[in-house]
Amino acid sequence: MSATSALDFSVEMQALTAAIEQWIERCDQELHDALRWQFLSGSKYFRPLTIFSCWRAMRSGDVTPEVIEAALLIELFHNVSLVVDDIVDMSDERRGRLTLHKKFGQLHAFMTSGYVVADGFHKAAADPGLTELLAELLKRLAVAECMQWRLRRRPQGFEDWRIIAGEDTGSMFEVAACLGDRTQRLRRFGGLLGLLYHGCDDVADVRGTTALGGGGFDDLRDGILTLPAALAIADPAVARAFADPNAVPGEDQIPFLAEAFRAKLPEAEACLDRIAEEARTEARLFAADPRPLVALVERTRTLSGASESVCRAR
Amino acid sequence: MSADGNRSAVPEAPQSSGLAVEFLGQAALIAMMSGFRYWRRLAAVCDERLSSFARVGLGTAPGLSEEERRLLTDSLRGLARELGDAAFQEARRFQAELDRLALGLATPPEAPVASVPRRYGRAKP
Numbered sequence: 001m002s003a004t005s006a007l008d009f010s011v012e013m014q015a016l017t018a019a020i021e022q023w024i025e026r027c028d029q030e031l032h033d034a035l036r037w038q039f040l041s042g043s044k045y046f047r048p049l050t051i052f053s054c055w056r057a058m059r060s061g062d063v064t065p066e067v068i069e070a071a072l073l074i075e076l077f078h079n080v081s082l083v084v085d086d087i088v089d090m091s092d093e094r095r096g097r098l099t100l101h102k103k104f105g106q107l108h109a110f111m112t113s114g115y116v117v118a119d120g121f122h123k124a125a126a127d128p129g130l131t132e133l134l135a136e137l138l139k140r141l142a143v144a145e146c147m148q149w150r151l152r153r154r155p156q157g158f159e160d161w162r163i164i165a166g167e168d169t170g171s172m173f174e175v176a177a178c179l180g181d182r183t184q185r186l187r188r189f190g191g192l193l194g195l196l197y198h199g200c201d202d203v204a205d206v207r208g209t210t211a212l213g214g215g216g217f218d219d220l221r222d223g224i225l226t227l228p229a230a231l232a233i234a235d236p237a238v239a240r241a242f243a244d245p246n247a248v249p250g251e252d253q254i255p256f257l258a259e260a261f262r263a264k265l266p267e268a269e270a271c272l273d274r275i276a277e278e279a280r281t282e283a284r285l286f287a288a289d290p291r292p293l294v295a296l297v298e299r300t301r302t303l304s305g306a307s308e309s310v311c312r313a314r
Numbered sequence: 315m316s317a318d319g320n321r322s323a324v325p326e327a328p329q330s331s332g333l334a335v336e337f338l339g340q341a342a343l344i345a346m347m348s349g350f351r352y353w354r355r356l357a358a359v360c361d362e363r364l365s366s367f368a369r370v371g372l373g374t375a376p377g378l379s380e381e382e383r384r385l386l387t388d389s390l391r392g393l394a395r396e397l398g399d400a401a402f403q404e405a406r407r408f409q410a411e412l413d414r415l416a417l418g419l420a421t422p423p424e425a426p427v428a429s430v431p432r433r434y435g436r437a438k439p
Binding site for chain 2: 286
């Protein structure tokens with residue numbers, strides 16, 4: 001089985017898209033336009049892909065309707081986090097088009113996200129295990145966002161980055177892995193995959209790629225602890241420029257920090273290689289068939305934009 | 315044992331005791347291998363981290379710079395995390411291997427497919 005075929009979930013993705021469209025149709029008509037704008041706008045569906053991969057890694061046979069439903073729910077909750085992020089970050093665009101609040105206004109965006117959370121829990125109500133996982137996800141995301149903001153512009157290290165990223169993106173993929181395989185044997189794999197995804201996003205932002213649609217400049221301005229930042233601020237001069245709470249980095253400091261972060265990209269790539277290897281090891285140890293999970297790790301690893309590093313890891 | 319105690323007079327079938335010995339032997343082997351893997355992993359983690367401690371003299375050198383202190387602290391926290399990860403992963407691996415062993419015991423491959431037993435009793439209304 002090639003890496004491509006191990007991740008061939010075209011049938012499941014079609015079923016997911018149909019489920020999203022049907023769900024929107026059943027929602028209140030007042031929100032149809034906003035929901036279509038948010039949910040039918042070229043999502044990468046990486047979290048549903050994680051669910052399907054974890055399912056296939058642990059059992060044979062077709063993906064069940066319950067798993068498609070779980071994929072729908074994780075996509076709903078993921079989009080809620082995006083809508084809130086975009087409002088807080090005052091982002092104008094996502095995925096190459098206007099964000100929900102720019103298109104429909106803040107009130108509409110907030111209320112739509114509330115509606116989606118409520119309907120998500122309503123849909124999950126019949127399955128206590130599913131409800132528990134979704135509640136865990138939203139609570140951990142909320143805590144992670146607050147922690148990340150509280151710890152901005154602090155002279156933290158790699159271990160702090162691991163904790164923040166593990167609770168932020170890591171929790172989303174942990175829950176996705178548990179939704180794909182309810183035995184929890186792939187929970188740790190999911191956490192590592194999320195950590196890898198988060199780190200690749202950080203590195204891609206510094207590299208200036210737009211692979212994941214992020215914004216390295218915003219993180220730099222806000223003093224967010226990204227992976228390259230965590231490595232660069234071991235240098236006291238960089239740490240002072242990055243972490244001084246009394247001095248918002250001025251225009252002259254931004255290029256200095258950007259250059260310091262860029263200089264740490266090879267080290268950051270090496271960290272990502274190690275995290276990817278941790279994830280592969282988890283897959284090999286705990287999955288009945290690790291091939292879909294290993295393929296997922298390889299695909300995620302490419303998101304940092306360093307193809308030569310990926311070749312080394314393989 | 316049955317209520318009348320007759321069961322105690324019936325000797326255990328030889329294959330049953332053989333099964334128990336085989337099961338316990340395999341479980342002991344799994345436990346031993348797990349312990350070996352765990353200690354080997356701990357040694358590897360410590361070995362890898364020692365180099366970063368050596369760079370800053372294990373923090374005992376006077377006048378540790380700010381950068382060195384930060385690196386040392388981060389490295390110590392990394393060591394703690396990796397030691398915990400090693401124990402956690404090995405415990406799960408040990409459990410998974412025991413589960414597989416127990417599962418093989420519960421559903422022997424040569425077991426015939428029995429017909430579904432009929433329930434004669436009725437559920438209480």
